[in-house]
Amino acid sequence: MKYNGRIAAIGIVGLFNLLRYFYYHQYLELPFKANFFILTTIFLAIAWWCGKQFDNVKYYSEKDPLTDTYNRRKVEQSFQKIAQMYRRENHKLGVIMMDLNKFKEINDTYGHHKGDELLINLAAILKNYVKKNDIVARWGGDEFLILVPNCKSDFELGYIQGLQQALANEKFDELPSVEASVGFAIFPDDGQDFQELIKIADAAMYRDKE
Template structure:
């Protein structure tokens, strides 16, 4: 949770008290009394509390409470802002859609608490893996979206491959039965609107899932 609301509130109240001091004790020449500090501390405490409530409301309006990633509404509005910047600078924007394979099996076998632990684990891993300017969001259920501003030509060959490898290698240690499927699309090459690009990424992701399922089936047949 950020401190913007508290910082602004403290700044406004602090400025008000500076003006109050100069007006009463410098301009009007009234005698200075110790209760000035008492009132100032009281005003600052109220400002801190009010600013904290603002920060809490803003945080919960933008974030998914379980995973601490951005929520669906925020990622949609962020896309439009970033897309406008990329268009103005003639850059590309990567949209990654990630889905966990066999997630339902975790919930059914170990309970929803274990499933929630897995989602938080994935969210933390994604935030640590992506770059500072990238935006991670929980799209819904076991799906996540990552916005990659100003992606390069190596987006597919390097970024996606490394992300996929990192996820599956890490999951194989902690959650062996779970894997990750990834699909992506690129603005403006594959579409202008967010929903259109999500649809493209979703189609690519399910192709990835089909390849994984076919590989698993082939492996099982070979072992048999």
């Protein structure tokens, strides 16, 4: 969770108190009293609390609380923003769909808490693998979606196979080897609409699973 709200609130209140000091004690030349610091401390504490509430709301509006990846709403907003820019610049955007094979069996055999741990670990692997500007989101259940801006011609052989290899190399305590099915689509080659690209990537993912 970022601290943008708290930093902004503290900055505004700090500036307010600085102006208050110069107005009352420099401009009006009123005698300085110790309660100035008491009031300033109270104002800063309130500002910190309000800023924290803003940060909490922003975090949960964008992130999946279990895996700390982005949620559907945020990834769709990101796609629209990137796609609008790429239509002008003639760049390509990769859309990857991925889900775990036999995830239901893992939940049934080892318990849902182990399933949750697996999803958390998987999200960490994805975030470690992707590049700086890539966007990882939990699409639902055990499905994840990755947006890959400015993907290259070797996208399938390089990026996709590298991702599958990174997952295959990972070892999970108490669990058998974990495999994932992956499918992808490329904007604008495979379509212009986000939902259309999702359907194409999802169909490719299920073909990979079969």
